[in-house]
Amino acid sequence: MTEPAFLVLTALVDQSRHGYGIVQEVEKLSGGRVALKIGTLYGVLDRLAAEELVSLDREEVWQGRLRRYYRLTEAGALALDAEAARLAENAEHARERLRARHAGGLA
Amino acid sequence: MSLLEDRYRYVLRLLPAPYRAEREEEMVSAFLEGAGDPSDAQSPRPRWSEVASVAALSVRVRLGGAGAAPRPSAWGRAVRLVAVLGLFYHAMMGCVWFAGFVETYGLFGAPFPDYQTRLAPAGSPERLWDIALGFAGLPWLAAFVALVRGRPRAAKILVSFALVAHFGFALELVRAVPEEALLITLQRGVLAALPALALAAGFHRDAPRTRHPLWVAALPAGAGALVHVILGLLATRSPQTPAWSWIWPWFDETGLACLALLLATAWAVTRPRPGDGPAPVLPLALAVLVVPVALGRLLRLNLRAADPMSQVMTAVNVGQLVALLLCGVSLAVLGARTLPARTTLASRQD
Numbered sequence: 033m034t035e036p037a038f039l040v041l042t043a044l045v046d047q048s049r050h051g052y053g054i055v056q057e058v059e060k061l062s063g064g065r066v067a068l069k070i071g072t073l074y075g076v077l078d079r080l081a082a083e084e085l086v087s088l089d090r091e092e093v094w095q096g097r098l099r100r101y102y103r104l105t106e107a108g109a110l111a112l113d114a115e116a117a118r119l120a121e122n123a124e125h126a127r128e129r130l131r132a133r134h135a136g137g138l139a
Numbered sequence: 140m141s142l143l144e145d146r147y148r149y150v151l152r153l154l155p156a157p158y159r160a161e162r163e164e165e166m167v168s169a170f171l172e173g174a175g176d177p178s179d180a181q182s183p184r185p186r187w188s189e190v191a192s193v194a195a196l197s198v199r200v201r202l203g204g205a206g207a208a209p210r211p212s213a214w215g216r217a218v219r220l221v222a223v224l225g226l227f228y229h230a231m232m233g234c235v236w237f238a239g240f241v242e243t244y245g246l247f248g249a250p251f252p253d254y255q256t257r258l259a260p261a262g263s264p265e266r267l268w269d270i271a272l273g274f275a276g277l278p279w280l281a282a283f284v285a286l287v288r289g290r291p292r293a294a295k296i297l298v299s300f301a302l303v304a305h306f307g308f309a310l311e312l313v314r315a316v317p318e319e320a321l322l323i324t325l326q327r328g329v330l331a332a333l334p335a336l337a338l339a340a341g342f343h344r345d346a347p348r349t350r351h352p353l354w355v356a357a358l359p360a361g362a363g364a365l366v367h368v369i370l371g372l373l374a375t376r377s378p379q380t381p382a383w384s385w386i387w388p389w390f391d392e393t394g395l396a397c398l399a400l401l402l403a404t405a406w407a408v409t410r411p412r413p414g415d416g417p418a419p420v421l422p423l424a425l426a427v428l429v430v431p432v433a434l435g436r437l438l439r440l441n442l443r444a445a446d447p448m449s450q451v452m453t454a455v456n457v458g459q460l461v462a463l464l465l466c467g468v469s470l471a472v473l474g475a476r477t478l479p480a481r482t483t484l485a486s487r488q489d
Contacts, residue, residue, distance in 0.1 A: 034344070050165070050168075050169070051165055051166070051168065051169030052168070052169040052172035052173055055169065055173060069188055069189050069191075069192030070166055070169050070170045070173070070189060070192065070193070071189065071191075071192025071193040071194070071195060071196040072192045072195075072196070073169070074162060074166060074196060075192075075195070075196045075199055075344070075345070078200075079345055082207070094168075097164070097167070097168035097171070097172075098164040098165050098168055099165065099168055100165045
């Protein structure tokens with residue numbers, strides 16, 4: 033799973049969001065590091081929808097413009113959970129080794 | 140409609156019409172929300188990064204990967220096959236050239252009898268250039284290996300090296316035959332550009348990764364060795380024999396590609412088709428490949444041939460062009476007939 037896909041799925045965990053809402057949430061989640069372009073966002077959404085990890089929730093008209101809201105599916109939640117566990121395991125391995133390195137340096 | 144909205148909608152025209160029909164309004168809405176509310180007096184334009192992201196999305200939608208609609212998926216597979224076959228051809232030719240280089244220097248067996256007279260003095264810049272040219276085709280082989288072993292990103296980097304070497308070699312040909320500079324540059328450019336473009340466009344972020352076995356990666360080396368042996372056998376025959384003028388047009392750079400394409404077309408058109416019809420991928424890929432090869436043969440056409448041997452070679456060249464044209468048309472018709480129908484985004488999500 034790519035980082036943009038991971039962040040888009042994470043942005044949809046708590047509520048359904050529309051395109052620009054996802055862009056804002058991804059930027060917030062990544063501490064401003066990932067600023068999704070609109071073309072990139074819809075490419076990610078297409079792929080996630082094809083894999084049935086997200087689906088269309090509803091449509092709204094806001095200030096005369098169309099907003100489509102996307103939500104996380106059960107399959108999406110499971111996939112995100114598995115990816116988060118994998119990343120956490122990797123991070124834990126890195127932390128363990130860094131702790132050992134620091135301990136060795138202090139000894 | 141604001142100027143910025145108008146300009147963004149213009150950028151969205153890069154996308155295929157069915158995709159735009161489904162997505163345009165929400166993409167415009169998302170874009171304008173992020174852009175704030177600039178006045179027309181400021182003449183606002185979408186940033187280049189936004190334009191690039193839409194262009195990249197357009198390529199991914201048109202040349203779909205896993206999960207794409209059947210039609211863009213078929214185009215995507217066809218373009219990826221163009222890249223694989225094109226890289227295979229250049230990798231094979233790189234091996235043929237390298238085998239000739241190795242043989243000239245006598246690295247396996249005795250060097251050529253006129254080895255010393257054919258080469259510049261040892262240590263001279265000319266000798267170093269000659270050695271560098273010997274290796275010029277090998278980045279294509281490395282790129283092919285990377286691609287079939289499931290590393291398209293590495294293949295793209297290696298192809299950029301291969302293109303530099305490819306045109307370095309063209310410079311050498313131009314130096315040797317300056318009156319054919321434009322012809323040589325065009326011919327080599329046409330042959331190299333298409334696989335490189337197909338690689339860049341077809342193996343995008345959403346394209347499936349396929350890792351072929353090692354023997355597939357070794358195929359260009361095997362085919363290159365075989366062609367080298369055949370060329371060696373042909374070289375033992377006198378160029379003055381009448382048969383030579385019939386054979387040689389099939390064994391220059393585009394002649395070999397022409398021969399391979401004609402054989403592949405015969406196979407694609409006549410092979411048994413399982414199930415409900417043929418997959419359009421191979422005919423489409425071969426139809427695309429016919430274009431640079433036919434252009435290559437066209438550029439080699441010598442309509443001012445005076446001696447009988449040159450006239451025979453011109454006649455063979457014309458025959459090759461006609462055959463390529465017929466193949467191209469047959470393959471395009473076969474591909475178009477079997478290409479899946481267009482589907483909208485909504486019909487896929489239902």
